Amino acid sequence: MATPKWATAQDVQEAWIGEPMTVPTATIEKWICRAERRLAREVPNLQQRIDADTEPDLQDTVIDVVTSMVERKLRNPEGMRSRTSVTGPFTDTETIGGDNPGQIWVTPEELAALAPLDTRGKAFSIDPWDPDLVGRPDPWAPKPLPPGVSPLTGVVINAGDTPRGRS
Numbered sequence: 001m002a003t004p005k006w007a008t009a010q011d012v013q014e015a016w017i018g019e020p021m022t023v024p025t026a027t028i029e030k031w032i033c034r035a036e037r038r039l040a041r042e043v044p045n046l047q048q049r050i051d052a053d054t055e056p057d058l059q060d061t062v063i064d065v066v067t068s069m070v071e072r073k074l075r076n077p078e079g080m081r082s083r084t085s086v087t088g089p090f091t092d093t094e095t096i097g098g099d100n101p102g103q104i105w106v107t108p109e110e111l112a113a114l115a116p117l118d119t120r121g122k123a124f125s126i127d128p129w130d131p132d133l134v135g136r137p138d139p140w141a142p143k144p145l146p147p148g149v150s151p152l153t154g155v156v157i158n159a160g161d162t163p164r165g166r167s
Helices: 009-015 025-042 045-050 058-074 108-114
Strands: 084-088 091-095
Touching: 009 025, 009 058, 025 045, 025 058, 045 058, 058 108
Parallel strands: none
Antiparallel strands: 084 091
16 A cells, blocks of 8 residues: 655644544545545646745645545444434435535645646736837737727717708
8 A cells, every 4th residue: 555645644633633543544535635636637747846946835835635535434424314313203315515525636726736826816917017018019908099089889870961860
């Protein structure tokens, strides 16, 4: 059996909130290995980034993500969609959320937390004082309109000698 690279069974056990854990440590380690393999497929350069040690808290974030992935499996190891219990005339049904009940999966938020630091929050980052932008035409500046064209509708106004609408 493979050995976990990033997280340990102890990480998962310490993070667990709920009833006492009855799952054997070997099973938890097997699930950790599955979670780490899935994470390595989703974020291919993750190990190189950890080894480079240039991103603060990356190793801890990876441990947090792997732990969360395994905790989801621990909360529903059988992969049930819902559970029903009946006591006399009373019925209690619990619906278990998620698209992949009982599976080991990573959320979009967890993947975003593992994105390289130089790609986070850059969608609309514009430096108005950037010297490379000085002197360039403004791509968002309005284009000049030809004479006689309304800036609101683009309709020609008074293009000829006769007012429109009357003959």
